Amino acid sequence: MVGTVTCRPMKADNNTLSFNHIRARQLLGFLTAGGLATSVHWLTMATLMLAGLSALMATATGFLTGAVANYLLQRRLAFLNARDNRSAIPRYLLSCAIAWLTNIAIFDALHQIVMWPPAIAQPVTTLCVAALNYALYKRLVFHE
Numbered sequence: 242m243v244g245t246v247t248c249r250p251m252k253a254d255n256n257t258l259s260f261n262h263i264r265a266r267q268l269l270g271f272l273t274a275g276g277l278a279t280s281v282h283w284l285t286m287a288t289l290m291l292a293g294l295s296a297l298m299a300t301a302t303g304f305l306t307g308a309v310a311n312y313l314l315q316r317r318l319a320f321l322n323a324r325d326n327r328s329a330i331p332r333y334l335l336s337c338a339i340a341w342l343t344n345i346a347i348f349d350a351l352h353q354i355v356m357w358p359p360a361i362a363q364p365v366t367t368l369c370v371a372a373l374n375y376a377l378y379k380r381l382v383f384h385e
Contacts, residue, residue: 270319271378275371277314282307283363296359297349300366304344308337320383329382336377344370 286303290296312333316323323329347369351362 267319268375270321271315271375274311274314274318275374278307278311279367279371281310282367286359286363290359296352297345300348300359300363301341301345304341305337308341315378315383320378323383332382333378336374336382339377340370340374343373 282300282303284303285306286296286299289299289302294302312330316329344366347366348359348362351357351365352359355362357365
């Protein structure tokens with residue numbers, strides 16, 4: 242007679258479930274807030290380009306408008322237990338400076354050197370900057 246093997250699902254403790262739930266909620270909030278802020282950035286960029294501004298200046302300006310929207314949205318959707326505004330805002334401004342320069346450098350390289358049109362260069366740039374932003378927000382700005 243062959244023995245029977247019983248498979249039981251592993252139990253995760255409440256701390257693991259809670260931690261995973263918080264991380265999933267935070268990531269979803271980050272992506273939602275970032276997506277909305279990116280829409281503000283791109284809409285500003287497109288409007289400025291239609292008005293005759295260069296693509297590089299338009300993305301630099303669009304980034305700044307998106308940054309304001311992003312801070313407000315990140316606090317409400319992703320980093321609910323963030324440090325107070327008095328300590329978070331200077332750190333956010335530092336992270337914005339880093340991300341703004343990164344955005345300009347990557348966009349300029351893709352648009353001017355690789356010769357990609359803005360409609361391709363900006364989404365690729367945005368993905369790179371989004372990954373950088375998540376790390377900066379989590380560790381430097383909101384410290385969760």
